Amino acid sequence: EIAMSCCKSERKAKDTVDDENVHKMVQDYYGKQLQSSKDLKTNACTSSGRPHDIILNALKEVPQPIKDRYYGCGSPLPFGIDGLHVLDLGSGSGRDCYVASKLVGEDGFVTGIDMTDEQLDLANSHIEEYTKTLGYEKPNIKFVKGYIEFLDKAGIESNSQDLVISNCVINLSPAKTRVVQEVYRVLKEGGEFYFSDVYCDRRIPSELRSHEILYGECLSGALYVEDFKRICHKAGFADPRIVSRSPIDVNDPELKELLGNCQFFSITFRLFKLPSLETVCEDYGQFAMYRGEISGHTHNYPLDDHHLFITNKPMLVCGNTAAMLSETWLAKNFHVDGFRDVHYGPFDCGGNSVEGPNTGKVVTATSSGGTSS
Structure with a gap:
């Protein structure tokens, strides 16, 4: 945006619909108007690549009605x-x-929160059947009614979750900043917010x-x-990481004309709750090795x-990556060497820009410093 001042370019965009109307609109659209993913007019809510075999195998045991009313845009798991202990924001039919x-x-537990009665009724109706399918002695899953902007009112306590997931839901919230703050x-x-x-x-x-x-x-x-x-930065998530990104096609002629040059992407992020994270990647000479x-x-x-x-393979990593691998639920899967007692300057972690083409290129941390393709 040429000639736009810095202050103007960073101003917060305002929604033109109030919170209550947005919630009612979403409840009606997902609770009454849509009966299956085939009713959607774009692939925005269902845009994703082929799930991993582990997910595909797990899906085989999920009751079909649950899968039929699934509107997610990725696989945030x-x-x-x-x-x-896992919390799913806007759990919908409960598929994830x-x-x-x-x-x-059986030693873990999953909680889904949603504001739409029709979806909650569907999700709750298959818990007993699914528990028997998995061979568990008792259910390790529950669904509660509430708004993702007010997790406290739904009984979700502070510092209670290891992992929060969400699938194509935050964009539907009229108070996105509060959602991220509540997740934090x-x-x-050491917990993580992993979402599409x-x-x-x-x-x-x-x-x-x-x-x-x-x-x-x-x-x-x-x-x-x-x-x-x-x-994310304001909420305390200092280093948001992109896991994957794919373009979204808008094929409906009327909607395409309305949107003009706007380009949309389905992005999977992971955010870690770690006070030690810095907003810029720094080099402390640390190494990390994945145990496989x-x-x-x-x-x-x-x-x-x-x-x-x-x-x-030991790999040189920045201070933030070292923290993500040694101070979170991932720690048992990695060996990290080194501390932050000596600073060697900035660390180039690389990464793809959302504006650029999605090449699928993956860059690996190397023992010679920086990154390489």
Whole structure:
């Protein structure tokens, strides 16, 4: 945006619909108007690549009605989460909760929160059946009614969750900043927010934000990705990492004309609640080695879109990455050497820009410093 001042370029975009109307609009769209993912007018809410075999195998055991009413835009579930307490924001039909229920095992627990009665009724109706399918003695999954902006009112306590997931939901919230703040509150220190959502390559014009179909299709509520990163920083998530990104096609002629040059992406982020993280990657001469013990990642582990750790190979990492691998639920899967007593300057972690082409290129940390392709 040429000749725009710094202050203006960073101003917060305002929604043109109030919170109550947005909630009612979303409840009606997902509770009554949509009966299956086939009713969607774009692929924004269902845009994702082929799920990992572990997810596909888990999905085979999920009741079909749960899968039929699924509107997610990715697969926001990391592997190796056995025993963790997981919270799913805007759980909808409960599909991701059901899959997570299997991944965390009987020692873990999954909570889904949603504001739509129709979806909650569906999600709750299959818990007993699914518990028997998995062979568990008792359910390790529950669904509660509430708003993702007010997790406290739904009984979600501070520092109670190891992992928070969300699938194409935050863009539907009229109070996105509060959602991220609430996630930070309920996470334990070292916990993670791992989620997929829809983002735009620019700020969406205010006149489009009240368009009911565009909002329900996860488009007009999408944030400019750099604005979202600013929200993360303010909430305490100092180093947002992108795991994957894919373009979203808008094929409906009328909607395409309304959106003009706006380009949308389905992006999976991971955010760690770690006070030690810095806003810029710094070099402390630290090394990390992946042990190769996470299911589905025998030979390597992709921390994000530009950190691929080869099993049993020591790799030079920045201070933030070292913290993510040694001070979170991932710690048991990595060996990290070095401390922050000596600083060697900035560390180039690389990474792809959301505005650029999605090449799928993965960059690995190397023992010679910096990154290489």
